[in-house]
Amino acid sequence: MTKNDLLTPATTRALFDDKEIRRERHQDEWFFSVVDVVCVLTWSVAKDSGSYRRKLKQRLNEEWSEVVTNCHELKFFAADGKRYNSDAGNTQTILRLIQSIPSPKAEPFKQRLATLGNQKMEELNDPELGMQRARESAIAVYQHRGMTDQEIKQRLQMIDSRHNYTDELKARGIQGKEYGLLTNISYQRSGKDAQSYKKHKWLVKSDNLRDHMTRTEMLLTELSEETGIEIAKSKDAKWFDQVQDALIQAWDVTRKTREDIESKTGKSVLDQNNRLTPRQKTLRDKANETKKIDHKKKK
Numbered sequence: 001m002t003k004n005d006l007l008t009p010a011t012t013r014a015l016f017d018d019k020e021i022r023r024e025r026h027q028d029e030w031f032f033s034v035v036d037v038v039c040v041l042t043w044s045v046a047k048d049s050g051s052y053r054r055k056l057k058q059r060l061n062e063e064w065s066e067v068v069t070n071c072h073e074l075k076f077f078a079a080d081g082k083r084y085n086s087d088a089g090n091t092q093t094i095l096r097l098i099q100s101i102p103s104p105k106a107e108p109f110k111q112r113l114a115t116l117g118n119q120k121m122e123e124l125n126d127p128e129l130g131m132q133r134a135r136e137s138a139i140a141v142y143q144h145r146g147m148t149d150q151e152i153k154q155r156l157q158m159i160d161s162r163h164n165y166t167d168e169l170k171a172r173g174i175q176g177k178e179y180g181l182l183t184n185i186s187y188q189r190s191g192k193d194a195q196s197y198k199k200h201k202w203l204v205k206s207d208n209l210r211d212h213m214t215r216t217e218m219l220l221t222e223l224s225e226e227t228g229i230e231i232a233k234s235k236d237a238k239w240f241d242q243v244q245d246a247l248i249q250a251w252d253v254t255r256k257t258r259e260d261i262e263s264k265t266g267k268s269v270l271d272q273n274n275r276l277t278p279r280q281k282t283l284r285d286k287a288n289e290t291k292k293i294d295h296k297k298k299k
Contacts, residue, residue, distance in 0.1 A: 022076045033076050041105045098276035158218050165225040173239040189251035202280040214271045224254040
């Protein structure tokens with residue numbers, strides 16, 4: 001088993017009412033276990049899981065045919081550690097399902113949906129309000145992930161800086177997939193391409209790499225992008241080839257800075273253990289253990 005095998009597929013769990021709801025990443029969006037959602041909202045966990053699943057499927061077909069039609073079958077991990085096919089719905093389908101369930105536990109969801117609808121109307125009339133709420137929401141998420149106040153402040157500044165960077169690139173003719181190509185080349189100049197950088201940090205495709213950077217990594221990334229914009233302006237770079245040439249000069253400045261830091265500290269700037277979740281730590285430990293076993297076998 002390789003490190004990549006452990007990282008995909010990205011199975012994880014969400015929590016509601018202190019109970020776990022299995023979810024699986026599929027076609028770039030989260031799909032949730034229908035069984036788990038209905039179980040949390042209507043029944044206690046059944047002792048006979050087979051009978052429980054059959055009754056649930058029958059009830060869904062009888063009462064929520066529209067929801068069932070929009071469900072997919074995905075493989076989820078079960079209590080025995082194996083993966084089995086089970087109905088799964090994306091966020092929209094699950095919310096539709098929740099609205100159809102006559103359960104007191106579903107009421108908080110319904111009230112939340114009504115609140116979100118009202119907030120959306122307010123934000124259409126006052127876009128600044130929406131921006132403020134988004135910022136407050138981001139701060140809450142970063143606090144939950146264990147970021148310090150300094151890290152959160154720097155991360156928010158980095159988001160603003162990134163917007164300015166992409167706006168400038170757009171003004172210089174960059175479009176579509178070219179943003180991703182330039183970002184990936186930028187990471188390559190720092191030592192790893194985006195995919196390798198994520199694997200190094202035990203992240204999966206859906207994770208935002210910048211949310212898992214140390215303060216030093218964030219500073220170097222900002223330095224690279226700010227310097228790139230200044231060089232592009234000085235050369236009046238237009239379209240992909242010219243902009244790429246200008247940015248490569250900036251990335252080389254950052255690379256040399258990173259190498260100087262590493263030579264003086266004696267360690268890599270690309271931190272592998274930055275804010276690992278319990279799941280990511282488990283994956284890392286399993287991979288390291290597998291590596292040890294393989295090494296012993298070779299001996």
